Amino acid sequence: MTSPILITGGAQRLGLAIAKDLLRQHHKVIITYRTKKPSVDELKGLGALAIQANFSTQDGIDSFIEAIKKETTSLRCIVHNASDWDQESDTQDYNQLFGKMMQVHANTPYQINLALQGLLQKHATQSEAFGDIIHMTDYVQLKGSKKHIAYAASKAALHNLTLSFSALLAPQIKVNSIAPALVMFNDHDSEEYRARALKKSLLETCPGAEEAVKAVNFLLNSNYITGQTIHLDGGRHLK
Numbered sequence: 001m002t003s004p005i006l007i008t009g010g011a012q013r014l015g016l017a018i019a020k021d022l023l024r025q026h027h028k029v030i031i032t033y034r035t036k037k038p039s040v041d042e043l044k045g046l047g048a049l050a051i052q053a054n055f056s057t058q059d060g061i062d063s064f065i066e067a068i069k070k071e072t073t074s075l076r077c078i079v080h081n082a083s084d085w086d087q088e089s090d091t092q093d094y095n096q097l098f099g100k101m102m103q104v105h106a107n108t109p110y111q112i113n114l115a116l117q118g119l120l121q122k123h124a125t126q127s128e129a130f131g132d133i134i135h136m137t138d139y140v141q142l143k144g145s146k147k148h149i150a151y152a153a154s155k156a157a158l159h160n161l162t163l164s165f166s167a168l169l170a171p172q173i174k175v176n177s178i179a180p181a182l183v184m185f186n187d188h189d190s191e192e193y194r195a196r197a198l199k200k201s202l203l204e205t206c207p208g209a210e211e212a213v214k215a216v217n218f219l220l221n222s223n224y225i226t227g228q229t230i231h232l233d234g235g236r237h238l239k
Contacts, residue, residue, distance in 0.1 A: 202235025
């Protein structure tokens with residue numbers, strides 16, 4: 001029996017691109033989505049299982065874990081991609097903002113990893129191959145962010161979880177991070193913003209979701225990388 005790959009937040013942007021690529025490779029794929037959108041039906045049409053999940057509450061996390069355990073007895077990989085990008089300028093309730101960012105980006109992966117580690121271990125034992133956990137973090141985890149302070153702190157926490165879980169779950173399960181900087185623009189981004197953003201990296205390009213897709217495949221195919229971060233920043237750290 002082929003073990004599925006679980007992608008949280010798999011209905012948009014990087015998660016959607018990763019899910020489509022894995023489905024093209026004939027992997028079984030389970031995605032989570034918070035809000036129903038056309039991409040959910042598109043992925044279901046391609047063969048994915050889609051589970052609605054709200055990771056902003058403890059009940060939402062518990063319900064999701066229970067649903068996964070009912071659907072499968074093993075997992076090939078968990079890609080933690082679900083994310084929010086809230087910023088301090090949009091609220092005066094900083095306690096709520098910080099709690100939400102930590103809940104989605106750190107507490108949710110923390111609980112899911114602990115609850116589903118047995119499913120990854122079962123895959124590793126049955127297939128005599130590694131299970132994987134991939135945390136989608138962010139370039140700002142090391143640099144910080146003046147506009148997204150709580151977001152950056154929560155992604156730094158997720159980066160630290162990579163280190164802890166790689167040690168805890170070895171040798172059967174590899175745990176790594178992918179830390180993108182600018183890889184995709186939003187449709188509403190102005191030409192002025194795009195030109196300014198491109199200048200922030202040495203390579204001065206916005207490569208698209210395919211760079212994250214390549215990084216996921218690299219980690220899945222590796223037999224000797226754990227506790228590491230792949231930085232998709234175009235040399236931005238040197239500017």
